[in-house]
Amino acid sequence: MDSNPLEDTLARVSRFASILGISRAELRIYSTLLLEGQMTARQLAEQLGISYTKIYSLLIKLEERGWIKRLGKKPAVYEAIPLRDLWASIKKMIEIKVDEFEKEFIEPLSSLLSPSSTYSITMIPPDKIKSTFYEILDEGNKVSIAISYPELLSEDIIQAIKAKSYTSPDLRVIIQSDINIPEISGLQIRKLSNMFGSGLITSTAVLLIIKNADKLSGLFSNHKYIVDIATVYFNHLWTQAK
Structure with missing residues (x-):
């Protein structure tokens, strides 16, 4: 059976979008409008196999998120906002969620800790990604690394990982399957x-690295609970990797 690139992408992304309260159906509608152009609710319902009643509630959600625009009347047509605007909206949503998490969970817990306990959650700009990577790698133990962007796996990064492996035998690395890395004994x-x-x-500590407009940026935290969550997720990926 031939794979559907769009459905493959949605399957991959929806796992993470669900954390933000974004359903796969919403992603399908936005993607269809982006790729196909303006459509009515009925056209979307027929093309995506979604009931006519349900499609309206999903379109309302997407309008409220600012992902699509409603044009005209009877029948109204819908169009997707540009992909760059969507990404800006998602980044803002992530920032809001991180702030909410900090306010509702991290701050109350930190107040129960000793006054000397400190933590940080910091956005890392593109020009600081590699230096931050080196710093965490050099100072850390029980190191786990995941690399899905080939530009991150530069020769100096490879050499840093190789050097760390000599002093940290428990170092684990997961690489995107289409990226080549020299064998390191x-x-x-x-x-x-x-x-x-x-x-x-x-x-x-944990450093999450994502790509936006061909540039890498990151989110750093040394808070124990965030490190624990990231470790559990990496362990899950490790069991799936080969």
């Missing part, structure tokens, strides 16, 4: 298809 390397983002996790 003693290093645990597995490959996995359809990875989302890259990252570096140690026992005390």
Whole structure:
């Protein structure tokens, strides 16, 4: 059976979109409007196999998110906003969710810790990604690395990983299956298809790396609960990788 590139992409992305409360059906509608152009609710319902009643509630959600625009009346047609505008909206949503998480979960918990306990959640700009990567790698132990962007796996990064493997025998690396990496003696390397983002996790810190407009940016945290969540997720990917 031939694979459908759009459905493959939606299957991969929807796992992460659900964290933000975005359903796969919403992603399908937006993607269809983006690729096919303006359509009515009935046309969308027929093309996507969604009931006529349900399609309206989904379109209303997408309008409220600002992902689509409603044009004209009886019948109204819908069009998707540009992809760049969508990404800006999603980044803003992520920032809001992180702020909410910090306010509702991190801050109350931190107030129960000793006054000397400190943590940070920091956005890392593109020009600081590699230096931050090196710093965390150099200082960390129990290191786990996931790389899905070939530009991140530069020769100097490879050499840094190789050097770290000599002092950290438990170092694990997951590489996107279509990325080549030289064999490094003693290093645990597995490959996995359809990875989302890259990252570096140690026992005390995590660096999540994503790509936007061909530039890498990151989110750093040394908070124990965030590190624990990232570690659990990496362990899950490790069991799936080969």
